[in-house]
Amino acid sequence: MQKVSGFQWPRRLLIVGCGDVLSRALPWLSRRFRVLATARSPESAARLRALGVVPVCADLDHPTTLRRLGGLADLVIHGAPPPASGQRDPRSRRLVAALAHRAKRPSLAQRLRRAVYLGTSGIYGDCAGAWVAETRPPQPASDRARRRLDAERTLRAWARRQRVGLALLRVPGIYAAKRLPLARVERGDVCIERDDDSYSNHIHADDLARAVCAALFRGRPLRSYHINDDLPLKMGDWFDLVADAHALPRPPRVGRAEARARLTPAMVSYLDESRRLDNRRAKRELRLRLAYPSALSLLAQHAKSTG
Known part of the structure; x- marks a missing residue:
């Protein structure tokens, strides 16, 4: 077994929802x-x-496929998203029910x-651009966020009952070289004028x-962590930076009312929320060291490689 600070760590890890991000953690x-x-x-x-x-045939939308999960591993990483509709996350509810089944097997x-x-x-909803710590009460403004808050509450209750050390990572927009909003910029979708724009x-x-790996070892039980870089950006500025790095025209700027009329409801829901996340807890407790302190780091690399 792996030893960390004198503690004997277990060997079997189950990932539920092994997409792009968790695939990046696999080598470690x-x-x-x-x-x-x-x-x-x-x-x-x-x-x-x-x-x-090792694949395990299981689908969170089909409870009968989850029976094997109870007692299967010593640690779990849950990265599966909720369904696309509703205000609750039945997938997380089915998962914890399957994991709790281990309690019926004494060994x-x-x-x-x-x-x-x-x-x-x-899950915080609109914070009017304020700096937000993990202690701020959630006020989700969309069903998408309400589903995520329901998942958190479901998992917290399960972890308390089963005495599992659960770390909750609150994640904003994820980017990478192949995860940039290029299609949006290429379409020329409008952005809000800077003085009225959202963070x-x-x-x-x-x-x-890296944060997921650190949380496995260092996350405190039932503790939430903001996992974000050091530079919140106005949304329009973010799209401008992507456009500049790829030699594309910057998106046109319009007033908020016009933006609401011209953009999809999903995009409008993002534009209507503004906050700046404080990431000091993750740096202090998880000892997270960012390879990309801001999106500028990646975009500068791209500009240099194509310049």
Whole structure:
């Protein structure tokens, strides 16, 4: 077993929802644990095998497929999103029900020790551009955020009952070289005039993967953490930077009322929320060191490579 500060760490890790971000964490995780991950299809299982992961056929939308999960691992990373509609997250409810099934199997009753959940900073709703710490009460303004808050509450209740050390990561917009809003910029979608624009927060996918790994070892039980870089940006400024780095025209700026009329309801819901996330707790407790302190770091790399 892995030893950390005299503590004997377990070997089996289950990832629920192994997408791009958690795939980036696999090289580090696979050196320390036997990694298993849920797979919803044969194609997903094949992809996981190619990454050196043991696939477990399980679909959070089909409870009968989850029976094997109870007692399967010592640690869990939950990265599966909620469904696309509703105000609750039935997927997280089904997952904790399956994981709690271990309590009925005495030989495995104490096996699951720690868990990490990848949620969203959207649960705070609009904060009028204020700096936000993890102690701020959630006030979700969209069903998308309400589903995420429901997931957090479901997982907290489960972790208390089962005595699992749960770390909750509140994540803003994720970017990487192939995860930039280029299509939006190329379409010329409008942005709000700067004086009336909203703040957004970001994190590079690699830094988020590092934060997940750190939270497995260092996250305090039932503790939430903001996982974001050091530079909140006005949304229009973010799109301008992406445009400049790719030699594209900057999006046109309009008033907020006109933007609401010209953009999709989903995009308007993001524009109507403004906050700046304080990431000091993650740096202090998780000892998170950012490879990308701001999105400027990545965009400067791109500009240099194409210049």
